[in-house]
Amino acid sequence: MAxxxxxxxxGVYGAAVSAALLRRGARVTVVDAGAPGGGTSGATFSWLNSCGKQPRAYHDLNVAGMAAHRKLAAETPHSDWYHEGGNLEWTDDEADLAQLREKVTRVLGYGYEARWLTRSELLRLEPDLDPAGLPADDIAYFPREGWLEPTRMIAYLLAGADVVRGDAVTGLDVTGERVRAVALASGQRLAADAVVNCAGPRAADIAALAGLTFPMRNTSGTLVYTSPVAVAVSRVVHAPRVHLRPDGAGRLLLHGHDEAAAEKVFADACALYPGIGAATVESVRVGERPIPGDGLPVLGRAEALPNFHFAVSHSGATLSVHAGDLVAAEVMGADVTDALAPFRFERF
Ligand SMILES: Cc1cc2nc3c(=O)[nH]c(=O)nc-3n(C[C@H](O)[C@H](O)[C@H](O)COP(=O)(O)OP(=O)(O)OC[C@H]3O[C@@H](n4cnc5c(N)ncnc54)[C@H](O)[C@@H]3O)c2cc1C
Known part of the structure; x- marks a missing residue:
């Protein structure tokens, strides 16, 4: 036991792993090159879902991720970083509608909650939408999905850990198939019984310090944050050209296609909810998605280096609390072989 x-x-992974390790009795030092939550977890759409995720093992992992958020929020006073308002999705393209129908049928077959709404049912949920741009029906609603304020959750989960900020990991001392210590840019050296790689988009660099080749195919996405505005956007909305959700204190978070300029994303949101025109764009952030080579998470110990562990994935907002708990359990000697089997590093 470490x-x-x-x-x-x-980020969300480091914080979730750290909290789960502390709960199991470890002493934990979390090291970040910058500030907690300053990486991808601070520039994410953070929609909590398992909507269309495949294969089945990955779908199930995301469903467990959603349940873990629900449980954490229910057990934690003032945990209003978690918002379970559901998600709406529709399209104005025939081919996309066929895909949406297929997705709804598939997730219903998995026992996931989904149903179809008409335009008037949609307007009861989101009354500030412009009805003119909406289809008469075929609007998918996933009521158990939601969204997260990741930085607030990170702050809560890091309580009790020693946190080293603004000091990058620059080396790992590896001898005899074990990581013995972590070297930092400041010259500090941290002796370790185990190391967990939660470096998000930079996880391949950390793996390389351990002598491991980790293929990643990261992508970036632009997020547009509005000023506070009195428009009723109460849940995650996936409309044809723009995705949006509330972002606290009346702000909205807008997300378009990856190559779309912020002005276009804002204009598309205004066409959908005319009241958004009273807002301004307060900030634009570009986030880098940490995506392992085959798109699936990499979780758990490295076979060649059994005290070096991975907790890296896209959809980390959804997955981190549950997946981080599995990774921490393995660090502390529990047998989670079945749960982690589809997500091992060795598949590369
Ligand atoms: C545009 C966009 C939209 C997204 N939408 C969703 C969504 O709707 N739902 C969802 O579930 N997920 C979504 N994601 C993915 C999700 O945000 C990420 O999977 C998650 O935030 C990753 O968290 P992390 O802790 O692994 O990485 P990060 O938050 O990046 O944390 C990694 C940390 O490691 C630190 N670090 C890096 N190198 C070093 C080093 N050498 N030494 C020390 N520290 C180091 C960094 O400073 C950083 O703070 C989205 C991502 C993007 C970019």
Whole structure:
């Protein structure tokens, strides 16, 4: 069992792994090159879902991720970083509608909650939408989905860990198939019984320090944050040209196609909800999605280096609390072989 664990990265994964390790009795040092939540977890749409995720094992992992958020929020006073308002999705393209129908049928077959709404039912949920641009029916509603304020959850989960900020990991001392210590840019050296790689989009660099080749195919996405505006956007909305959700204190978070300029994303949101025209764009952030080579998470120990562990994925907002708990359990000697089997590093 590991006594002192060094967690590299203080995003949603680093925070979730750290909290789960502390709960199991480890001493934890979390090291981040910048500030906690300053990486992808601070520039994400953070929609909590398992909507169209394949294969089945990945769908199930995301469903477990959603359940873990629900449980954490129910157990934690003032945990209003978690918002379960559902998700709406529709399209104005015939081919996309066929795909949406297929997705709804598939997730219903998995026992996931989904139903179809008409335009008037949609307008009861989202009354500030412009009815002119809406289809008469075929509007998919996924009532158990939601969204997360990741930085607030990170702050809560990091309580109790030693957090080293603004100091990058620059080396790993590896001898005899074990990581012995973590070297930092400041010259500090942290002895470790186990190390967890939660470096998000930079996870391949950390793996390389351990002598491991980790293929990643990261992509980036632009997020547009509005000023506070009195428009009723109460849940996650996936309309044909723009995705949006509330972002706290009356702000909205808008997300378009990856190559779309912020002005276009804002204009598309205004066409959908005319009241958004009273807002301004307060900030634009570009987030880098940490995507392992085959798109699926990489979780758990490296076979060649059994005290070096991975907790890296896209959809980390959804997955981190549950997947981080599985990774921490393995660090502390529990047998989670079945749960982690589809997501091992060795498949590369
Ligand atoms: C545009 C966009 C939209 C997204 N939408 C969703 C969504 O709707 N739903 C969803 O579930 N997920 C979504 N994601 C993905 C999700 O946000 C990420 O999977 C998740 O935030 C990754 O968290 P992380 O902790 O792995 O990485 P990060 O938050 O990036 O944390 C990694 C940390 O490691 C630190 N670090 C890096 N290198 C070093 C080093 N050498 N030494 C020390 N520290 C280091 C960084 O400073 C950083 O703070 C989206 C991502 C993007 C970009």
């Amino acid at each position: 006594e002192h664990v060094v967690v590299i990265g203080a």
